[in-house]
Amino acid sequence: MLFSQRTRLPAVLALAAVLTVWAGIPSLAQADSSTEVIGDDQRDVFVGTGSLLLPARISTPGRSSAADCPGCSWRAVLTCDRTSAGACRGAARTCPMDSAWLTLYLTRPGQDEQWLGSACFGPGGPARRTEVEARVNERLEQAVPALTPQVSPPSNALVTLPLRFSSGQSGASVTWTWEVIGITVQGTATPRWHWRFGVGSDVVTTNPGALSALGALTHTYVEPGNYRVQVLATWQGEYTADGLGPLAVEQPVRQRGELTVQVGQGRAVLVR
Numbered sequence: 001m002l003f004s005q006r007t008r009l010p011a012v013l014a015l016a017a018v019l020t021v022w023a024g025i026p027s028l029a030q031a032d033s034s035t036e037v038i039g040d041d042q043r044d045v046f047v048g049t050g051s052l053l054l055p056a057r058i059s060t061p062g063r064s065s066a067a068d069c070p071g072c073s074w075r076a077v078l079t080c081d082r083t084s085a086g087a088c089r090g091a092a093r094t095c096p097m098d099s100a101w102l103t104l105y106l107t108r109p110g111q112d113e114q115w116l117g118s119a120c121f122g123p124g125g126p127a128r129r130t131e132v133e134a135r136v137n138e139r140l141e142q143a144v145p146a147l148t149p150q151v152s153p154p155s156n157a158l159v160t161l162p163l164r165f166s167s168g169q170s171g172a173s174v175t176w177t178w179e180v181i182g183i184t185v186q187g188t189a190t191p192r193w194h195w196r197f198g199v200g201s202d203v204v205t206t207n208p209g210a211l212s213a214l215g216a217l218t219h220t221y222v223e224p225g226n227y228r229v230q231v232l233a234t235w236q237g238e239y240t241a242d243g244l245g246p247l248a249v250e251q252p253v254r255q256r257g258e259l260t261v262q263v264g265q266g267r268a269v270l271v272r
Helices: 005-023 060-067 090-094 129-143
Strands: 043-049 073-080 100-107 113-121 150-152 163-166 174-180 183-196 203-205 217-219 225-241 244-248 253-264
Touching (some): 060 244, 129 174, 129 253
Antiparallel strands (some): 100 113, 150 163, 163 217, 174 183, 225 253
């Protein structure tokens, strides 16, 4: 179809006006060459409260602040829409398709919101510290040696004669390196024991006890009877999360055991 001179001129003028406007707008790359993420499709995809364990890409001050903030609120903002071609730049382009490039913000009670940085996160979002430690505890319960309290002599115990007690454990610390919710967790758990002998003072010690004289943990009964002996082993852990730390595991692993000790009265025997 042919256009007349009268109809073609307005169209040309309109196109020239559009080109003039576009020419006055800098490209996204020119606007900020240091920006790794472009696009304005920002929205909170994760929100929550409590401490977070963030990946090493986030600066150390931001990670330290987030790791020890039980009363804080936080939000994770989607700053790179992977569904749009060319929407991600720089390190954001290395984020797998099943993950998201998020920017983290943290608010301490009574303070202004703090920007922490941006990184790639899996489908579950930022790792909550409580969740990481809960999974660490689950593994620790399987990794620590069994608590098997014992006494020597096992029978015919007599008043005024010391008995030797053992937890059945070596006393050595347990160390580990585990991958937990995308975080490399390296840690150590150290034991201590709390003994209740049924009478007398309790004993809290780092000595695991032994049935031999070397390293023995002893207790002496002065009255005959049956005594319920209880022992609580507590494994207190500390760890680093992608190199950040050490951080203390807030809930230690505890083991409980008990045994019954029969103590008799010695009798004099006349020997001819």
